[in-house]
Amino acid sequence: DAKTTQPPSMDCAEGRAANLPCNHSTISGNEYVYWYRQIHSQGPQYIIHGLKNNETNEMASLIITEDRKSSTLILPHATLRDTAVYYCIVRVGYSSASKIIFGSGTRLSIRP
Amino acid sequence: GAVVSQHPSWVICKSGTSVKIECRSLDFQATTMFWYRQFPKQSLMLMATSNEGSKATYEQGVEKDKFLINHASLTLSTLTVTSAHPEDSSFYICSAKAGYNEKLFFGSGTQLSVL
Numbered sequence: 001d002a003k004t005t006q007p008p009s010m011d012c013a014e015g016r017a018a019n020l021p022c023n024h025s026t027i028s029g030n031e032y033v034y035w036y037r038q039i040h041s042q043g044p045q046y047i048i049h050g051l052k053n054n055e056t057n058e059m060a061s062l063i064i065t066e067d068r069k070s071s072t073l074i075l076p077h078a079t080l081r082d083t084a085v086y087y088c089i090v091r092v093g094y095s096s097a098s099k100i101i102f103g104s105g106t107r108l109s110i111r112p
Numbered sequence: 113g114a115v116v117s118q119h120p121s122w123v124i125c126k127s128g129t130s131v132k133i134e135c136r137s138l139d140f141q142a143t144t145m146f147w148y149r150q151f152p153k154q155s156l157m158l159m160a161t162s163n164e165g166s167k168a169t170y171e172q173g174v175e176k177d178k179f180l181i182n183h184a185s186l187t188l189s190t191l192t193v194t195s196a197h198p199e200d201s202s203f204y205i206c207s208a209k210a211g212y213n214e215k216l217f218f219g220s221g222t223q224l225s226v227l
Contacts, residue, residue: 034216043118043205043218044156087155100146100207100216102156 004088004103011109018075020106022088025069030092033064035073037084038105044087047073078110115139116208118219125196126227133191133222135206141186142208147179150203150221162189196226 005023012018024033032051036044048055048062050071055062061074075082087105092098115138125131135145143164148156160181161169168181178200180192189208193200207218 036216036218038156041203041221041223043116043221044207046215046217049215085155099158099161101158102148104155 003101004090006086006088006103006106008104009107009109011111012075012078014079014110014112015077018078018082018108018110020073020075020086020088020108021070022073023070024088024090027068027090028092031090032092033062033068033071034089034091034100035060035062036087036089037082037108038087039084047086078108080110080112082108083110084108116206116217116219118206118222120222121220122223122225124225124227127197128195131193131196131224133193133204133206133224135189135191135208135219137187137208137217140208142189143186145183145189145206145208147181147189147191148205148207150205156205159191164189193224196224198226200224201226 032049034049035047037047038044048057048060050062050064052068064071085105085107087102089100091100117136117138119134123131145162147159149159150156158171159174162181162183164183164186170176178194183189201224203221203223205221207216209216
């Protein structure tokens, strides 16, 4: 599975959009980009995933560059409850046995 | 959405005893489950891949005789920490993939404290 690179920490004002970048320059054509977040002492929570098109759901938007070497997770209106560590992962989506390797993630702090 | 249930949420045990952690997929069948360990302020580290009806595949550096994994059915995988020692104290998390889509789901984790 391809490796991802994320900034170790970011902060954002409450109510503003939080944009979290992720580099995955070695991503393969059949690998999806997944985003998860982990709030302290809990299991990771699924946010969104995509292959090459931009995606949006009730939690966030995922913007994937045309060359698929990087992506951005957007939380449109950050709240204090969005404070968490955010992980960007790439893996083969349809393969149940494909490993999920976590990088160090981005610790997002939302300030009031 | 699919749910992965992990039990217990926390456990305290004496050094030398064994502890079993269960991971269940509640509304889907999971042929493969993954087990992770997480130390404070660190990322999740993949320990092993659990395959239904066959032996687990362990990551390099993980002792298979110490961390016994059993995946006896399509909805249950167990991790047994044998002869636990204080250095095994950690947050253990399982995950599984629902076969009908590409999403991955995680349990809520088990905090193990070995005295």
